Amino acid sequence: GENVEQHPSTLSVQEGDSAVIKCTYSDSASNYFPWYKQELGKRPQLIIDIRSNVGEKKDQRIAVTLNKTAKHFSLHITETQPEDSAVYFCAASGAGSYQLTFGKGTKLSVIP
Amino acid sequence: NAGVTQTPKFQVLKTGQSMTLQCAQDMNHNSMYWYRQDPGMGLRLIYYSASEGTTDKGEVPNGYNVSRLNKREFSLRLESAAPSQTSVYFCASSEVSGSLGGEQFFGPGTRLTVL
Numbered sequence A: 001g002e003n004v005e006q007h008p009s010t011l012s013v014q015e016g017d018s019a020v021i022k023c024t025y026s027d028s029a030s031n032y033f034p035w036y037k038q039e040l041g042k043r044p045q046l047i048i049d050i051r052s053n054v055g056e057k058k059d060q061r062i063a064v065t066l067n068k069t070a071k072h073f074s075l076h077i078t079e080t081q082p083e084d085s086a087v088y089f090c091a092a093s094g095a096g097s098y099q100l101t102f103g104k105g106t107k108l109s110v111i112p
Numbered sequence B: 001n002a003g004v005t006q007t008p009k010f011q012v013l014k015t016g017q018s019m020t021l022q023c024a025q026d027m028n029h030n031s032m033y034w035y036r037q038d039p040g041m042g043l044r045l046i047y048y049s050a051s052e053g054t055t056d057k058g059e060v061p062n063g064y065n066v067s068r069l070n071k072r073e074f075s076l077r078l079e080s081a082a083p084s085q086t087s088v089y090f091c092a093s094s095e096v097s098g099s100l101g102g103e104q105f106f107g108p109g110t111r112l113t114v115l
Helices: none
Strands: A004-007 A010-014 A018-023 A030-038 A045-051 A056-059 A060-068 A072-077 A087-095 A106-111 B004-007 B010-013 B019-024 B030-036 B041-048 B066-070 B076-079 B088-092 B110-114
Touching: A004 A056, A004 A087, A010 A018, A010 B004, A018 A030, A018 A106, A030 A060, A045 A056, A045 A060, A060 B076, A072 A087, B004 B088, B019 B030, B019 B088, B030 B066, B030 B076, B076 B088
Parallel strands: A010 A106, B010 B110
Antiparallel strands: A004 A018, A018 A072, A030 A045, A030 A087, A056 A060, A060 A072, A087 A106, B004 B019, B019 B076, B030 B041, B030 B088, B066 B076, B088 B110
């Protein structure tokens, strides 16, 4: 089955700086890669996703890049704000699969 | 719309007791999921139902059973609870599943402690 590795497990940045979270996946047939944000005590919520036929996708201050050859994808958050503090999860789904496999999460702390 | 709802919010069980976690969605979604979340382990899929009438095992199904009661409801049952099942349980739903790219909408979670 699919295996998703996520790094780093914790990340602290100064407010206004950029944050980058990286994930690798094992199944070369995977073709859907979402990112979820989970604030403390809350439920996970989708923030951005990308398909394997796209190399990069942006939505305001967040962007995701995908390198199919290397089997890794990354979340980029620019101009970080205190409200960006949360746990972020990457996930991957293989072609024809009904499942998402999640990484173990990155706890991002934005220091004012 | 309430989205995805779960009951109960909190539960404490003794080892060997049974219970059912309830989940319902009002978004007319086809697919539903049960995850458990443990510190440092991310979200691990227990069971899923790609469509009404079907259920399949996920990554960690041992000790659990599920029922897709109808399109709206998907329940998770612990027949004989063990301390290793202490966790936060999330139900989720999506219009389409897996690689088709449907956003999963999560419920508020159930915090279960097994003593």
